[in-house]
Amino acid sequence: MKREITVVEQRCPKNxxxxxxxxxxxxAISQANDGTPMIDKEKCTNCGICLNYCxxxxFQA
Ligand code: SF4
Structure with a gap:
């Protein structure tokens, strides 16, 4: 099955x-007003690059 990158919001200090x-x-990544990162699923190709930056x-595969 193809992996899908998701955001585990509880891990983010949002600061x-x-x-x-x-x-x-x-x-594909933006940040909500409270600091939570969000992934636009229309743009995301699930490449996994973001996994290495947090x-x-x-970001979880
Ligand atoms: S870096 Fe890749 S996997 Fe992460 S949000 Fe962007 S397109 Fe999706």
């Missing part, structure tokens, strides 16, 4: 600019 926003080649492992 900084998400570094994965700039790492995503598709521009020190809190918020």
């Amino acid at each position: 900084h600019r998400c570094p994965a926003i700039f790492a995503c080649p598709r521009g 020190p809190f492992k918020v």
